[in-house]
Amino acid sequence: RKQDSLAKLLNASMRSAGDKTRLALPSICILAGGRGTRLGSLTDDAPKPLIEVAGRPFIEYILEGLSNAGARHVVLSIGYLAAQFNEVLGDGSRFGLKLDFVEDGNLPAGTAGGVRNCLPLLDDSFIVMYGDSLLRVNPDELVNAHRCGKRPGTMAVMRSALGYESANCVVTGDAISAYSKNPPPPEADYIDYGMLMFEKQAFEEFDGSDLADLQSELARSGRLTAFVVETPYTEIGTPDALVTAEELLRKDNDSTKGKVHDPRA
Numbered sequence: 001r002k003q004d005s006l007a008k009l010l011n012a013s014m015r016s017a018g019d020k021t022r023l024a025l026p027s028i029c030i031l032a033g034g035r036g037t038r039l040g041s042l043t044d045d046a047p048k049p050l051i052e053v054a055g056r057p058f059i060e061y062i063l064e065g066l067s068n069a070g071a072r073h074v075v076l077s078i079g080y081l082a083a084q085f086n087e088v089l090g091d092g093s094r095f096g097l098k099l100d101f102v103e104d105g106n107l108p109a110g111t112a113g114g115v116r117n118c119l120p121l122l123d124d125s126f127i128v129m130y131g132d133s134l135l136r137v138n139p140d141e142l143v144n145a146h147r148c149g150k151r152p153g154t155m156a157v158m159r160s161a162l163g164y165e166s167a168n169c170v171v172t173g174d175a176i177s178a179y180s181k182n183p184p185p186p187e188a189d190y191i192d193y194g195m196l197m198f199e200k201q202a203f204e205e206f207d208g209s210d211l212a213d214l215q216s217e218l219a220r221s222g223r224l225t226a227f228v229v230e231t232p233y234t235e236i237g238t239p240d241a242l243v244t245a246e247e248l249l250r251k252d253n254d255s256t257k258g259k260v261h262d263p264r265a
Contacts (some may be wrong), residue, residue, distance in 0.1 A: 024072040025139050027123045030183075031114050032059065032131030033079030033104050038238050047081045049131030051236060054249035057088055058236055059131050061249065067096040069139050075121045076131070077114035079104035100217075110209030114251050116205055119200055128196040128211070133235040134245070135195055140199075142197055142227050149174060149225030152202040153218045156193035156227045165191050169219070171226045179219040181212055 036048030043051070050060035066074060074097050078085050082103045092099030102118045109117055115128055125146065127139060137156060146154035155176055160167035167188035169179040178185040179192070192215070202223075206214045218224035234249070236242045 008023060018243060022060045025066070025070045025143065026119070026125050026127060026137075027073040027075060028066060028127040028129060029075050029077060029079050029115050029118045029122060030059075030062070030073055030129050030131050031111055033077050033082070033083065033108065033114055034132075035080045035108075036132070036237075039236075039242065042239070042242070043080075045081075047084060048236065049157075050081075050084055051242070052102070053236060053242070053245050054253050055140065058134070058245070059089070061134050062129070063089070063092070063095045065134070066139070067105070071097060071139070073098045074099075075117050075118045076101060077102055077104070079108055079114070085257065087100035110218075112206065112210075112214050113202070115198075116203050119203060122200070123199050126200075128197060128198065130194050132237050133194045135193065135229075135231050135233045136231040137195060137229050139195075140193060145174075145225055145227040146197040151175070151218070151223045151225045152199045153215070153223060154227055155179070155215060155223040156195040156196040156228045156229050156233075157190040160189055160191045167191055171228065174226055175200045175213075175222060176219040176224040176226050177222070179212075179216050179224070188240045190226075190228075195227075196217075203257070 028187055032047065032049045034048060036043035037133050040049060050057045053078060063074065074092065076085055078098065078101055082101070085101055089099055100121050102121065104114060104117065126141065129135070142154065142156060157171060157176070167190055168181050168184040169190045169192060170177045170185050171190050178188070196215070202214065202218065206217065208214060215224060234245050236245050
């Protein structure tokens, strides 16, 4: 029953809009450099975002959705088996995107380090996402929340009762007032949804390697806007999650031939 409900949500999110007249989104950084150790041998020969799900590399669903939502420039932060990304995705033109790739280097840069390496290619205000999560959210609404909040950071969140993870943040008014993964704030009732927006100045004031530490720091100082989302996401971080994603996307592919993911639906 839970899978049927999720499938309906995902089916709705995959309707094609074909609307290319809207204003372009700011540049987007996708973090895709991790080893994906929780997937075991599945990532021995391919980085996690390039694992085939329902007949195609998972990240292609993300890129098509972003293109339909108005994105024009995506910068991928890559590390593990980095050369495969360019081989599989090319310059992004088949998605209607300009794709750039920035490698971590000899050592993993961490999530914040990966974003920092991409800063020269990003707009002054930019979106951050993860390469293993397919989100059903309108990026325009995130951008609007960020602009209205007038803070250096904005984080999409979802009530933990609607998701699959333990709560890790507290929302007070239009802001995140506390955020921590370990240990989570005792009064937490929201989870990090996996989509953020930042001003470059946030990274000029932070020299850590973990994006979660930056989010915590901004929350403590009242500088992290909350963007509340009510729809579940699909991710492939664990073997069980990968099986669920395969079932949902294959079911949707069978019912929406020729259509592509549109996160605005």
